[in-house]
Amino acid sequence: MIPVRGYEGRRVGVLGLGRSGLAAARALAAGGAVPVCWDDGEAARKAAEAEGFEIADLTKDRACEGMDALITSPGIPHLYPAPHPAIVTAQAHGAVIDNDIGLFFRSFATEDWESFDRPPRVVCVTGSNGKSTTTALIDHLLRTAGHDVQMGGNIGRGVLDLEPARDGMIVVLELSSYQIELSRALSPDVAVFLNLSPDHLDRHGGMGGYFAAKRRLFAEGGPERSIIGVDEVEGRFLAAQLREEAENGDPVIRISSGQKLQGAGWSVFARKGFLAEWRKGRQVASIDLRAMPALPGAHNHQNACAAYAVCRSLGLAPRAIEAGMASYPGLPHRCQIVGDVDGVRYVNDSKATNADAAEQALKAFERIRWIAGGRAKEGGIASLLPLMDRVEKTYLIGEAAEAFAAQLGDHPHIIAGTLAEALAAAHADAQPSETVLLAPACASFDQFPSFEARGEAFEALVAGLKT
Structure with missing residues (x-):
């Protein structure tokens, strides 16, 4: 832990009590500050309280009185599309707004x-x-x-x-x-x-x-x-x-x-x-x-x-x-080769959560069986259509499946619905020297809690193909 310097004996708010927020609260306390913590989720508040941290609703004026700074987690808006109410209240009381990077x-x-x-x-x-x-x-x-x-x-x-x-x-x-x-x-x-x-x-x-x-x-x-x-x-x-x-x-x-x-x-x-x-x-x-x-x-x-x-x-x-x-082993879920079955390569790029990232994955391989879909982002996959000459067939999953199918037009595709059904269909169609590529061009949150969970599910399904 890196103790935070410059706030000895002073009250410092901590907004958001996930990984970075709790670490900030601990580091502030280690440096002699008095952290005052808040999270919109009750479970996170209870976890911080169990560690002995003071919990106070930082959206209220009373909690922000005499507070020198508010340390906010990166996922919490501070300006656009609208600042979190706790940030508005803290600023009204003269507290500076910072994050764990600034403290570091x-x-x-x-x-x-x-x-x-x-x-x-x-x-x-x-x-x-x-x-x-x-x-x-x-x-x-x-x-x-x-x-x-x-x-x-x-x-x-x-x-x-x-x-x-x-x-x-x-x-x-x-x-x-x-x-x-x-x-x-x-x-x-x-x-x-x-x-x-x-x-x-x-x-x-x-x-x-x-x-x-x-x-x-x-x-x-x-x-x-x-x-x-x-x-x-x-x-x-x-x-x-x-x-x-x-x-x-x-x-x-x-x-x-x-x-x-x-x-x-x-x-x-x-x-x-x-x-x-x-x-x-x-x-x-x-x-x-x-x-x-x-x-x-x-x-x-x-x-x-x-x-x-x-x-x-x-x-x-x-x-x-x-x-x-x-000797670099690569990062999980980022153009990661996770299997080779009967001459077909299986690649997990679940981290490709937008069209630009999926574009890079599509450019990395040829003769692709592409698994795409999830919760779509603005523009869908329109920008990827010029790359369809690299794709033998597309297997669509999740909320975006029908919209992506409309964008693909005459390009060979099926609406598989789930990742398991998409992989099964791609595996049945794939020929030696082809690549089955999971590069969804979408967020995962319609069917999975995270891109990591989606990638792990893909890996487990590929492992099942080997048995």
């Missing part, structure tokens, strides 16, 4: 660092798609090379549940736009911007607000090194802006999947299955990504470029990075 950055560095031979470093990864894979890959590469590493944020442990800094430690954090937007303190040493596609627009008031939230990590965080994906206009704008603002060194490493990057700066890009690092107009290293089974497809090649650039920034040699990539 104000508390991680301590006086003990003066005795360290090597200062700890913090790497932050953000983007619409690929954050978790990139974060986990960086963690794996650094561990494989012998570094002392912790991983947390939007993956693994909550940031305040991490261990205090040690000499030479590297902390790798996955950060969502929700977490970045509200954090009052941001000071990464290395920051990564992967990509941007429409998502969470109701929380950010549109694409401009969404990009502005991501941009805070760089514009206000001031990292020593920024690694920027430049395959979209927002990334190109951000990379150019950060280069112009820097006075010396190589503050920006541009990354891309699918194009060779020009110019004399530092760049890492992947083309035709090969990763290349260029500096000062010449190539300095290359890795064959086709030999990395846990990193299939162009989207994973972008993730590999980002992780490579981070590790090079932290002093790893190209060959050490290549060896780490070869």
Whole structure:
């Protein structure tokens, strides 16, 4: 646990008592603050009360009197589409609004660092798609090379549940736009911007607000090194802006999947299955990504470029990075190969909860039996229709099945209804060398409590095919 600094003896509200909220309450108490907790769910309130925390309805004026700050969980709206009533009340009483990320950055560095031979470093990864894979890959590469590493944020442990800094430690954090937007303190040493596609627009008031939230990590965080994906206009704008603002060194490493990057700066890009690092107009290293089974497809090649650039920034040699990539096992539910039955490959990409993520999965394979559907997001799968030449047949499930069927038109498809029925039909149709791909392009909440539960159900069904 990282004790929170700066609130000794002061009342601090904690809104939302899930993983990050409870960790924040514990860390505040460890630092001498007096946490006052609230959650809209009774079960969460009882769990916090059982740990000895004060429970008070923070939507009421009385509970917010004399409160210095309100720490809110990332899933709770603070601005759009409307702020939570507790946030409105806290602001009316003069409390500042922050989150666990802000508390982490104000508390991680301590006086003990003066005795360290090597200062700890913090790497932050953000983007619409690929954050978790990139974060986990960086963690794996650094561990494989012998570094002392912790991983947390939007993956693994909550940031305040991490261990205090040690000499030479590297902390790798996955950060969502929700977490970045509200954090009052941001000071990464290395920051990564992967990509941007429409998502969470109701929380950010549109694409401009969404990009502005991501941009805070760089514009206000001031990292020593920024690694920027430049395959979209927002990334190109951000990379150019950060280069112009820097006075010396190589503050920006541009990354891309699918194009060779020009110019004399530092760049890492992947083309035709090969990763290349260029500096000062010449190539300095290359890795064959086709030999990395846990990193299939162009989207994973972008993730590999980002992780490579981070590790090079932290002093790893190209060959050490290549060896780490070869042993990377991949993350569950993200283009994860979960079986091979009679020459048919089965791939779990349950994390593909929107069309952009599903697009990357479809581009990673050919001769696909595609399982799609669930609770649809705006636009459905219209943007994926140009990729149907890669798909032999589509098997539709969940609430979106009929709407997706209408969008597919004459493309071969069936409405299977459930995941079990879809897999059974795909298995019966599949021929050797084909891929049965779960990439739903939908949220899971119509039939499953989470994308993880959906992916686990798929894996269990595939395991049954083997017996």
